[in-house]
Amino acid sequence: MSTSRRDFLKTLAAGTSISALSALAPIDAFFREKLKEKFADKGLPSRKDYSLNKNVKYLNHGSIGTIPKMVQQTHHDYLALCETNPWFYMWSGEWNEPVAKIRKKTADYLNAEAAEVSFPHNTTEIYNLLALGLPLQKGDQVLFCNLNHAGASIPFHIHSKKRAYSVKVFNIPTDDLSSATKEDILTLYDEHINERTKLIVMPHIDNTFGLQHPVKEITALARSRGVEFISIDTAQTMGMIPIDVKNLDIDVIGTSAHKWIQAPKGISVAYFSKRVQDQIDPMWVTWGQEQWKDSARKFEDYGTRNLPEVLTLGKALEFQNRIDEPTRIEKLKSLRTHAIKLTHENPNTVWRSPIDWELSGSLFVIELKNHTPSEFAKKAFADHGFVFRPFDNYSTIRISPNVLNTHEELDELFELI
Numbered sequence: 001m002s003t004s005r006r007d008f009l010k011t012l013a014a015g016t017s018i019s020a021l022s023a024l025a026p027i028d029a030f031f032r033e034k035l036k037e038k039f040a041d042k043g044l045p046s047r048k049d050y051s052l053n054k055n056v057k058y059l060n061h062g063s064i065g066t067i068p069k070m071v072q073q074t075h076h077d078y079l080a081l082c083e084t085n086p087w088f089y090m091w092s093g094e095w096n097e098p099v100a101k102i103r104k105k106t107a108d109y110l111n112a113e114a115a116e117v118s119f120p121h122n123t124t125e126i127y128n129l130l131a132l133g134l135p136l137q138k139g140d141q142v143l144f145c146n147l148n149h150a151g152a153s154i155p156f157h158i159h160s161k162k163r164a165y166s167v168k169v170f171n172i173p174t175d176d177l178s179s180a181t182k183e184d185i186l187t188l189y190d191e192h193i194n195e196r197t198k199l200i201v202m203p204h205i206d207n208t209f210g211l212q213h214p215v216k217e218i219t220a221l222a223r224s225r226g227v228e229f230i231s232i233d234t235a236q237t238m239g240m241i242p243i244d245v246k247n248l249d250i251d252v253i254g255t256s257a258h259k260w261i262q263a264p265k266g267i268s269v270a271y272f273s274k275r276v277q278d279q280i281d282p283m284w285v286t287w288g289q290e291q292w293k294d295s296a297r298k299f300e301d302y303g304t305r306n307l308p309e310v311l312t313l314g315k316a317l318e319f320q321n322r323i324d325e326p327t328r329i330e331k332l333k334s335l336r337t338h339a340i341k342l343t344h345e346n347p348n349t350v351w352r353s354p355i356d357w358e359l360s361g362s363l364f365v366i367e368l369k370n371h372t373p374s375e376f377a378k379k380a381f382a383d384h385g386f387v388f389r390p391f392d393n394y395s396t397i398r399i400s401p402n403v404l405n406t407h408e409e410l411d412e413l414f415e416l417i
C-alpha cells in the first residue's frame with residue numbers, strides 16, 4: 001500500500017479534524033500514483049483494470065459501463081471521508097473548490113466553458129428539463145427521428161400535451177443502414193424541418209442501430225432554416241469518441257457518464273451554451289438561484305447532494321483523458337472491423353449497422369437468422385457468461401465493446417451463433 005493511502009486511512013481512523021482540501025490530498029495522491037503506474041507504457045486499460053466477474057464476457061458497455069478499479073477505490077475513499085463529518089463535507093462549502101476544478105476539467109473535455117457545464121444524474125433528466133423549461137409555445141414543434149432514445153423522446157411527448165407545443169417524429173429507415181450515407185440522413189432532416197421547428201433533438205449515436213448522426217452538417221442545415229435550439233444526446237458517445245460542442249454548434253448535450261466515461265451510476269454531465277442558458281427554466285429552484293444565475297450550475301442539484309460521486313466523476317475523466325485518443329479509436333475500430341468480418345463469414349448473421357466508421361461507433365447490431373435474440377442472450381449468458389443487448393423487435397443483438405474487450409471474445413460469441 002502506498003504511503004499516501006496509508007496516511008489517508010490513518011487520518012480517517014484517527015478522526016483528525018482537518019480541512020477538506022488536505023483530507024482530499026492523500027486520495028488524489030494515491031490516484032495519481034495509480035494512474036502513473038497504469039499508463040507508464042501508454043497501453044490501453046485491460047480487463048485486469050476492472051472488477052468484472054471472471055465468468056462474464058461483457059459486451060454491453062452501451063447499456064452500463066464498468067468502473068476502473070482505481071476509480072472505484074477513490075469513490076470508496078470519498079464516501080468514507082464524507083461520513084467522517086457529513087455536515088462539513090456536504091454543506092460547509094469545503095468541497096466547492098475541487099468541484100469547480102472538475103467542472104473546468106469537464107468543460108475542457110467538451111471544448112466548453114466551465115459555466116456551461118452541469119452535473120445532472122443522467123441523460124433523461126436533461127430532456128425532462130428541456131421539455132419543461134424551454135420557451136416552447138403553442139404552434140412550436142419539437143423534431144426528432146425514430147432512433148431517438150425513449151429518455152430523450154418521452155419527456156417531449158408527455159410535457160407537450162400540457163404545454164401545447166407539438167412533437168414530430170420522422171422515420172429513418174433501418175432496413176439497409178449498412179449502406180447509408182451522410183447525405184441520406186441530411187436529406188431526411190431537410191425534408192422534415194419546417195418553419196415551426198423550434199428544437200431538434202438527435203442521438204449522436206443511437207442505441208438501437210448505432211448510427212452516428214452527421215451532427216455538424218445537420219446543425220448547419222438547421223441553423224440556416226432558422227431552428228433556434230439544437231441538442232444532441234451523447235449518452236453513447238461521451239467517452240467513446242471526442243465531442244467538441246463549439247465545432248458542432250450545439251446548444252445542449254445530455255449524457256450518461258455511467259456508460260463510456262465509466263463514472264459511478266447516478267452522476268452525469270450536461271452542457272448548456274451561454275446563449276440558451278437564460279432561456280431555460282430550471283427544474284428546481286431554491287437558495288442558489290441568484291448566485292448561479294449566469295451558470296449552468298443552476299440546472300443541477302441543490303443542498304444535500306451526491307458530492308462524492310461528482311468528485312469521482314473527476315477521477316473517471318482523468319482516467320479517460322490518460323488513454324491515448326488515437327489508440328483508443330484504433331482499438332474500437334479494430335473490434336468493429338473484426339465483428340464485420342465475422343458477420344460476413346457467418347451464414348446465420350447479417351450486419352445491420354452503418355459500415356462507415358464516420359457514421360457509426362463502437363455499438364453495432366447483428367441480425368440473427370437462427371435464434372430469437374432474447375432467448376439466445378439468456379442462453380449465452382447462462383452457459384457462457386456473455387452480456388449483450390437483444391432486440392427481438394428487430395431480430396438483432398447489439399454489441400457494444402470497449403477497449404478492454406478482445407477479438408477472442410467476439411470469436412467465441414460468433415462461434416456460439
Ligand SMILES: Cc1ncc(COP(=O)(O)O)c(C=O)c1O
Pocket residue numbers: 062063121122123124125149151152203205206207233235236255256
Ligand atoms: C442514446 C441514449 N439516450 C439516453 C439514454 C438514457 O440514459 P439514462 O438512463 O442515463 O437517462 C440511453 C440509455 O441507454 C441511451 O442509450
